[in-house]
Each structure stands twice: as C-alpha cells, then as structure tokens.
Amino acid sequence: xxxxxxxxxxxxxxxxxxxxxxxxxxxxxxxxxxxxxxxxxxxxxxxxxxxxxxxxxxxxxxxxxxxxxxxxxxxxxxxxxxxxxxxxxxxxxxxxxxxxxxxxxxxxxxxxxxxxxxxxxxxxxxxxxxxxxxxxxxxxxxxxxxxxxxxxxxxxxxxxxxxxxxxxxxxxxxxxxxxxxxxxxxxxxxxxxxxxxxxxxxxxxxxxxxxxxxxxxxxxxxxxxxxxxxxxxxxxxxxxxxxxxxxxxxxxxxxxxxxxxxxxxxxxxxxxxxxxxxxxxxxxxxxxxxxxxx
Numbered sequence: 001x002x003x004x005x006x007x008x009x010x011x012x013x014x015x016x017x018x019x020x021x022x023x024x025x026x027x028x029x030x031x032x033x034x035x036x037x038x039x040x041x042x043x044x045x046x047x048x049x050x051x052x053x054x055x056x057x058x059x060x061x062x063x064x065x066x067x068x069x070x071x072x073x074x075x076x077x078x079x080x081x082x083x084x085x086x087x088x089x090x091x092x093x094x095x096x097x098x099x100x101x102x103x104x105x106x107x108x109x110x111x112x113x114x115x116x117x118x119x120x121x122x123x124x125x126x127x128x129x130x131x132x133x134x135x136x137x138x139x140x141x142x143x144x145x146x147x148x149x150x151x152x153x154x155x156x157x158x159x160x161x162x163x164x165x166x167x168x169x170x171x172x173x174x175x176x177x178x179x180x181x182x183x184x185x186x187x188x189x190x191x192x193x194x195x196x197x198x199x200x201x202x203x204x205x206x207x208x209x210x211x212x213x214x215x216x217x218x219x220x221x222x223x224x225x226x227x228x229x230x231x232x233x234x235x236x237x238x239x240x241x242x243x244x245x246x247x248x249x250x251x252x253x254x255x256x257x258x259x260x261x262x263x264x265x266x267x268x269x270x271x272x273x274x275x276x277x278x279x280x281x282x283x284x285x286x287x288x289x290x291x292x293x294x
Contacts, residue, residue, distance in 0.1 A: 120186025147172015150196030165282030
C-alpha cells in the first residue's frame with residue numbers, strides 16, 4: 001500500500017515542453033514513474049521525451065487514461081491549469097508552481113469544492129513520492145529509501161532532510177507528501193496525516209510544520225483524538241520575529257498561537273514527540289518505534 005501515488009499511477013505533465021517541465025519529467029521517468037504524456041497548448045500531436053504531447057488535459061486523459069497530473073505552468077496560468085485538470089477528472093493534481101496570485105487560488109480552491117474526485121497537493125510544493133515506486137515532484141529521489149515511515153511537510157528542504165534522517169536511522173519512507181507553503185493550498189496537514197494514519201504499511205509519521213496559520217494545531221488535535229501511530233513533529237521558524245514573512249508566503253506570525261513555541265506546545269500536549277532540531281527527527285522516530293515494539 002501507499003498513499004496518493006504508486007507504481008500504477010499514470011502521470012501527465014502540464015507544461016511538459018517547458019524548461020522546468022522537461023527537466024523534472026526526465027527525472028521522474030528516470031526514477032521509474034509512469035509518465036504517459038504531457039500537455040502544452042499548441043503542440044498537440046508532437047512528441048517530447050518520447051511521450052505524446054496533447055493540447056488539453058482532457059485529450060491527454062482520453063488517450064492515456066492518466067489519473068495524476070503535475071503542473072509546471074507559470075504563476076499567471078497555474079490556477080487555470082489546476083481547474084482544467086479537475087474538470088478532466090484527474091484524481092491527483094500536484095502543483096509545483098509558486099507565486100500564484102492569492103485571488104487565483106481562491107477561485108481554484110472554490111472550483112475544487114465542486115470536483116470532489118480531485119485532490120490538489122500544493123501549490124508551491126515539492127510534490128509527492130512513494131519510495132521506489134513513483135516520484136511526482138521535484139524531490140531528489142535517491143534520498144528516499146523504501147520503508148514504513150510517512151512524511152508530511154510544509155517545507156521542501158525539510159522533507160528531504162527528514163527522509164535523509166529516517167534512512168540514516170535505519171528506517172525508510174512509505175510516502176512523503178510536501179503539502180506546500182502558500183497561504184491557500186489544496187491538502188492541509190491534517191488531511192495528509194489522516195491519509196498516512198489510514199495506510200496499513202505506514203507505522204510512524206513525521207509531521208513538519210512552520211510558523212503561521214493553524215494547520216499544525218488542527219492536525220495535532222485530530223491526532224490526539226484519532227491517532228493510532230506514533231508521530232514525531234518539528235516546527236521550523238523558532239527564531240522568527242512576529243510580523244515578518246519567513247521563506248514561504250504562509251509563514252508569518254499573525255498572533256500568539258502562530259509561533260513555533262505555541263505550536264510545539266500544542267503538539268506535545270496532543271501526544272506528538274516534538275523535536276527541537278530536524279537533526280533529531282530520524283533517531284527520535286527510531287527510538288519511539290522501539291518503545292512501541294517493546
């Protein structure tokens with residue numbers, strides 16, 4: 001089992017023939033992901049990376065049976081690309097694009113409410129990877145070794161760091177989900193954690209958040225009531241000053257509950273094993289699992 005993507009996922013790339021789309025599609029293919037084609041309006045009927053190019057997502061779905069799309073489209077057009085994928089019946093939409101105007105994302109988010117068969121990951125995210133099966137994103141695949149630890153993270157860099165720490169601790173990764181750091185995203189922390197809680201092959205979960213917003217607190221409260229697996233948590237931005245955006249558009253302290261300290265306190269009170277440094281993630285998970293097995 002895995003969540004969101006696996007070796008059977010049929011992936012198309014929106015923005016296939018652009019520089020970013022070409023580079024990352026090549027990396028995904030090399031990893032073993034089943035990339036079945038791509039979309040670039042006006043270039044339908046041609047081939048790229050030995051895969052067919054289509055003018056629309058609908059054309060691509062009808063021709064290939066694709067159920068996953070990854071978006072490498074400029075910010076001004078990315079919300080429309082998300083909605084086009086949902087309209088075509090794509091089950092998982094992964095939007096890598098950053099800098100999408102907030103008003104555009106509000107429109108896309110509202111559109112997705114009426115398309116419940118589609119799930120959006122991102123935008124401004126590294127994507128999703130099920131280790132040794134499918135990489136739908138921009139993460140360095142060699143870091144992720146197969147195992148049974150799920151990762152949910154707002155930060156791309158810390159997703160990779162967590163995976164590296166897990167592997168160094170003698171464990172491996174089931175699925176890692178980079179949810180994105182923008183103010184408006186498709187899948188919040190709680191929903192991503194819930195997916196991994198319900199995955200029978202995932203035995204432990206790493207939850208990485210950052211300052212700003214309430215997603216980590218909401219996830220922690222859900223874990224307290226419904227969690228069946230150990231969770232190790234980390235919050236980035238512990239030294240961030242209030243009112244200043246740090247890294248991600250969504251990472252800004254707006255009130256007392258948005259700080260790293262406040263989030264870490266709530267998480268600990270909800271039974272999450274909170275670490276002060278990402279360097280301790282892997283070893284803490286290994287120790288926690290030994291305790292569970294004992």
